Amino acid sequence: xxxxxLCADFGIPILGHKGASVHxxxxxxxLTAEGHEVRVFSPNPSGSNNLAAALHAVSPDGLAETxxxxxxxxxxxxxxxxxxxxxxxxxxxxxxxxRNELRSWRPDAVYERYSLFNLAGLxxxxxxxxxxxxxxxxxxxxxxxxxxxxxxxxxxxxxxxHRRAAPLCA
Numbered sequence: 001x002x003x004x005x006l007c008a009d010f011g012i013p014i015l016g017h018k019g020a021s022v023h024x025x026x027x028x029x030x031l032t033a034e035g036h037e038v039r040v041f042s043p044n045p046s047g048s049n050n051l052a053a054a055l056h057a058v059s060p061d062g063l064a065e066t067x068x069x070x071x072x073x074x075x076x077x078x079x080x081x082x083x084x085x086x087x088x089x090x091x092x093x094x095x096x097x098x099r100n101e102l103r104s105w106r107p108d109a110v111y112e113r114y115s116l117f118n119l120a121g122l123x124x125x126x127x128x129x130x131x132x133x134x135x136x137x138x139x140x141x142x143x144x145x146x147x148x149x150x151x152x153x154x155x156x157x158x159x160x161x162h163r164r165a166a167p168l169c170a
Contacts, residue, residue: 003110015049029052032053040055042057043058088117
């Protein structure tokens with residue numbers, strides 16, 4: 001089975017040493033050991049570890065950072081929101097970049113390590129006709145509950161499968 005593993009979270013260095021990085025690599029290793037062909041797409045491929053699959057770096061191409069800087073200038077007190085603005089702006093870049101890869105490769109499934117405000121994976125799976133599995137980590141405690149819950153519900157309703165990452169490896 002061909003599986004596209006999407007991780008649009010800037011804070012997860014795929015080849016790094018953080019717990020979330022280890023979770024990504026271990027799951028990819030397990031999937032490839034079972035004979036699946038896996039490709040990983042991420043804006044943060046940094047780190048020194050190995051990955052048992054092809055890793056595709058998705059460049060933010062300046063749009064997301066430009067939006068973030070504009071928000072900081074326009075609303076100096078809005079620093080807690082600048083990462084969310086960057087993530088929202090990055091959706092379009094991530095979607096366009098990964099869409100081109102998925103068109104030619106045609107995965108059977110899309111596995112998305114979901115992070116709040118990154119909704120491109122759902123659209124990519126639907127567009128490619130692949131099933132989508134979303135892995136949602138516990139978190140989002142700094143976001144307003146109504147916004148966080150609304151986005152999580154939106155993702156759950158559109159995913160073919162939904163699972164919560166184990167607390168020790170999320």
